[in-house]
Amino acid sequence: MVAKYIILSKFDTFRSFLYCLPLFRKQEVAIRIGILTTHLTDEEDRFLEAGKNLDCDVEILEVRKFGISICPNNPKIYYEGQRITGEFDAIIPRIDPPHTEFGFMVLRQFQALDVYVTDTAYSLELCRDKLRCLQYLMRKNVPFPTTGSAYSKVDYDKTIKTVGGAPLIIKLNEGTEGVGVFLAEDEKAAKNFLQTFKQFDVRVMLQEFIKESSGRDIRAVVLGGKVIGSFERTSQDGDFRANTALGGAVKVIEITEEEKNIALHATEAMKLNMAGVDIIRSKNGPLIIEINSAQDFAGPYGVEALYDINFAGMILNFAIEGKKKFDKGEGVWLQKNPLKA
Amino acid sequence: MVLRQFQALDVYVTDTAYSLELCRDKLRCLQYLMRKNVPFPTTGSAYSRVGYDKIIKTVGGAPLIIKLNEGTEGIGVFLAEDEKAAKNFLQTFKQFDVRIMLQEFIKESSGRDIRAVVLGGKIIGSFERVSQDGDFRANVALGGLTKIIDLTDEEKSVILHATEAMKLNMAGVDLVRSKNGPLILEVNSAQDFAGSHLIEGLYNIDFASMLINFAIEGKKKFDKGEAVWLQNT
Structure with missing residues (x-):
């Protein structure tokens, strides 16, 4: 790039000037995606791996290494002490406790810089507080206990x-x-x-x-308004909680149209592109328990292993496509409305 | 804070802020009792997380x-x-x-415990509290019923040993009867005593006056330069 600039400048200073502008450089550089994360886990490794086979550069950004400066009309972001200006085309947030507040703050700063984010800080915050999330779903008529x-x-x-x-x-x-x-x-x-x-x-x-579903629930994995996979988690020791972190066993399960619909209805209500929706089957039909914005997908119990898919690659592709639409001025969220289709 | 300030002004207090603070944190209280060889669960x-299994x-x-x-x-x-x-x-x-x-x-005493009311190194009364609804907690505030009960000599000595260890003049000592003997659950420095199901009602005594008398006597001893604590063991 530097060489090109020097040669061109001998002939045509105007064209070389254009080459310096990010707008004209963009065609030559792959989309640069930042994974904004609070923890380094297997999922982050999977993003790096999947990025190698795609037309994008993936970088892991640890929330704890950020600094931000907030001035009127002049948002700044520092990463490991270096100012970040146009280094990233898209940000994929993966924000978990205990650094959620700081994570959302950094994500909002990226949004303030007009960087495309696959999910907004607003949606993620809505999800973080389960009660607030349910109050939101209540108004959208999504069933829950x-x-x-x-x-x-x-x-x-x-x-x-x-x-x-x-x-x-x-x-x-x-x-x-x-x-x-x-x-x-x-x-x-x-x-x-x-x-x-x-x-x-x-x-x-x-x-x-919900007694009838004690110790079991269903996780539906949603990406961009589509259910990618679903599996049932069953507690193995009589615990009423089925979480895999607590030893629950997982098994791929077919979910009904009704269940799919409420899962998508819920993510649409929260305006979330990536989500793990937890559903239980009650005697009165499916009920949403909660919506997770930063779900695990790697490992033997994740959707990647269960379905033998490259979910990290799918997310990166979603970010690449999303970024293109974003540049055309289309909404960050919801590219395709599954309920109207 | 206020109590400490009174102490700083050399006013006689029936129990010192230090003793009360020791009691407030149950774990700290037990660590203290441990050193004095008082039995507790x-x-x-x-x-x-790495320490959880072991504990x-x-x-x-x-x-x-x-x-x-x-x-x-x-609670x-x-x-x-x-x-x-x-x-x-x-x-x-x-x-x-x-x-936490x-x-x-202590399974064998689930839903029941014994409260011994101590004043100035003497046991004034003791009653058993029994949970009425299968709750493992027997607290009166949670609906536990009370009944006067006689303590064994071993229990009495454990109780007085505990209040002495804490240097408390007024205390409500909770204990349970385990199969290995009495165990202290906690030592309360500010117990309730009014009401029909508590010490005044159960024993038909004027506990408040006893406290005031204790304070009057204590003040006299205090003025003579005798220890604030333990006037009577």
Whole structure:
């Protein structure tokens, strides 16, 4: 590039000037994708591997190495002390606790710089708080187990009654991998949880316990408004939680049209391109339990192994296509509406 | 803070801020009792995940009790039925920097414990609390019923040993009867005594006056230069 610039400058200073502009350089350089991550896991390795076979450069960006500067009309991002200006064409966020707040902050900064992101900080934040997510889904008429929350003691009874009495589920509004999810066998136990967590200003919610699906749930993997795969997770030791992190076994499962529809309806409501939607089968039909924005897909229990697909490559391709549409001024989100198709 | 300020002004206090603070944190209290050889259920605590298995094993495995280090009236006391549930508690509370401890579950005394009311090195009364609804917690605040009960000499000596260790004049000592003898659960410095189901009602005594009398006598001794604590053992 430098050589080209020098030779050209001898003939035509105007053309060489054009070559310096990013707009004209773009055709020659592959799309540069940054994976904005809070943890280095197998998924990040898979992105690097998949990127080699695609027309893109993949770089892993660790949230903890970022610095940002916020001035009116002058957003700046620093990575390992170096200023980042136009180095990335697309950002794929993979943000998990405990650095979520900082991760969202960096992602918002990229958005402020008009960099294409596969999912926006707003959607990811909506998902992070399970109660807030459900309040959002409620307005979009997506079915989920009755859920309640109460601050003061006088309201506990009413809320417990609302979710169908004990046994019931107690969930941290912000929890992952089954940590912070408890089964309260009776009302007194439920109140003990409520009072204890209130003492520490930890927000929890009560949720109807769907007995018939205790210890099992379904994960539907969604990418760009399509269900890529679905599998059932079953607890192996009588635990009511089926999370693989807690030893739940996974098995590919066919989901019904209705289940597909609510999974896509939910991701559309949250305006999420990439999501792992957890569904349980109740006697009144499928219910959404939660939507995960940074799901694991590598490893023996991930969608890649179960379906023998290159999901990391699919995500990168989605980002490449998304970036092209983004440049044409098409919406970041939802390129294809599955419900209208 | 205010109490310490009174102490700084050399005002006689029936119990010192130091003793009360020791009691407030249950784990710290037990560590103190441990050194004084007072029996209590095996208790453990661990910060990081690698320590969890070992600690669960130490307290005799599941089911076990999870307790906030600083909790009252049975709030923040949970029964973890299995090891996974125990780890869920540990990880959840760790996330919010809340200190909790694991404690051996004394099955044979589930849903019942004994409260001994101590004043100035004497046991004023003792009553048993029994949970009425299958709850493993017997706290009165949670609906446990109370009944006067006689203590054995061993229990009495354990109780007084504990309050002496904590240098507390006024205390409500909770203990359970395990198959290996009495075990101290906790030492409360600010117990409730009014009401029909508590010490005043059960024994038909004027405990408040006894406290005030104790303070009057204590003040006299204090002025003579005798120790604030322990006037009477």
